Amino acid sequence: MNTRILAALAVAILAGGNAYADEGRRFAADDATWRAECGSCHIPYPPRLLGAASWRGMMAGLDRHFGVDASVDKAAAARIGAFLERNGSTRRGADSAALRITDTRWFIHEHDEVSAATWKKPAVKSPANCAACHGGAERGDFDEHAVRIPK
Amino acid sequence: MSSPRFLLAAIGLAAATAAATVGAATPADFIKGFEQSARQADPSFAGFSAARGQQFFRTRHSDWACASCHTDDPSAQGKHVVTGRSIAPLAPAANPERFTDAAKVEKWFRRNCNDVVKRACTPQEKGDVLTWLAGVGK
Numbered sequence: 001m002n003t004r005i006l007a008a009l010a011v012a013i014l015a016g017g018n019a020y021a022d023e024g025r026r027f028a029a030d031d032a033t034w035r036a037e038c039g040s041c042h043i044p045y046p047p048r049l050l051g052a053a054s055w056r057g058m059m060a061g062l063d064r065h066f067g068v069d070a071s072v073d074k075a076a077a078a079r080i081g082a083f084l085e086r087n088g089s090t091r092r093g094a095d096s097a098a099l100r101i102t103d104t105r106w107f108i109h110e111h112d113e114v115s116a117a118t119w120k121k122p123a124v125k126s127p128a129n130c131a132a133c134h135g136g137a138e139r140g141d142f143d144e145h146a147v148r149i150p151k
Numbered sequence: 152m153s154s155p156r157f158l159l160a161a162i163g164l165a166a167a168t169a170a171a172t173v174g175a176a177t178p179a180d181f182i183k184g185f186e187q188s189a190r191q192a193d194p195s196f197a198g199f200s201a202a203r204g205q206q207f208f209r210t211r212h213s214d215w216a217c218a219s220c221h222t223d224d225p226s227a228q229g230k231h232v233v234t235g236r237s238i239a240p241l242a243p244a245a246n247p248e249r250f251t252d253a254a255k256v257e258k259w260f261r262r263n264c265n266d267v268v269k270r271a272c273t274p275q276e277k278g279d280v281l282t283w284l285a286g287v288g289k
Contacts, residue, residue, distance in 0.1 A: 040236075041231050041233075041234055041236055042231070042234040042236055043236070063265075066233075067233075068233075068262070068266045069261070069262040069263075069265040069266050070262065071261070071262060072258070073254070073258070125235055128234065129234065129235055132235075
């Protein structure tokens with residue numbers, strides 16, 4: 001009886017601050033315009049992966065976005081920029097203005113067990129291709145227990 | 152003044168106006184628009200050609216062609232050449248959402264022509280390409 005109460009309590013505490021839906025985890029921070037515009041050529045990278053300064057730099061150079069023109073109209077840019085800055089990372093080091101998520105210390109640390117060969121697999125191609133191993137990346141789910149590295 | 156027919160006509164007119172102002176359109180509407188612009192730019196404009204459009208679409212103008220992402224067959228699923236992201240078919244017959252939103256058409260021509268052709272596409276080029284796309288899979 002005690003174990004059951006304890007278990008119920010644990011579930012309640014863990015589920016309490018959870019922003020995730022029942023069918024699977026969803027973006028903690030979400031915006032329709034951001035998802036539509038910033039998810040058209042790659043998965044929409046969650047805002048928490050970079051700090052506000054990085055996002056400002058990103059939005060200021062959208063016409064030279066990692067080698068391509070990713071510019072959007074003024075209204076969309078304002079809305080997306082505000083959303084990204086509001087939900088950007090606040091952890092230490094996030095005040096750098098680095099634009100490449102995969103160059104951040106956080107990302108490198110999270111993936112330090114991934115071999116160079118894995119990144120080169122044709123099904124993966126690059127560390128920017130989150131969805132290759134994170135099946136739920138499309139909806140912001142990067143749960144490491146659900147990682148599947150393709151052959 | 153309260154006859155149902157009048158009411159129906161009024162609703163119809165309102166809907167049509169709404170659709171027009173929201174920028175909803177068809178591929179034919181865009182082709183017409185490109186034709187007007189092409190004529191303005193060049194009085195000797197001689198019409199659009201699907202063959203020319205297909206050629207333009209498949210030509211590597213830089214490191215890339217339109218086909219690099221959209222593939223040689225615009226009724227097929229495309230794939231982003233850098234990120235691998237899946238791209239819905241471009242041909243209206245395969246994807247009825249294509250070429251129905253003026254803002255979207257303008258945005259994608261602007262960005263993708265900058266990337267692929269390293270400049271804006273001319274109305275002639277856009278009209279040729281859309282003339283070809285509109286006929287694919289029909």
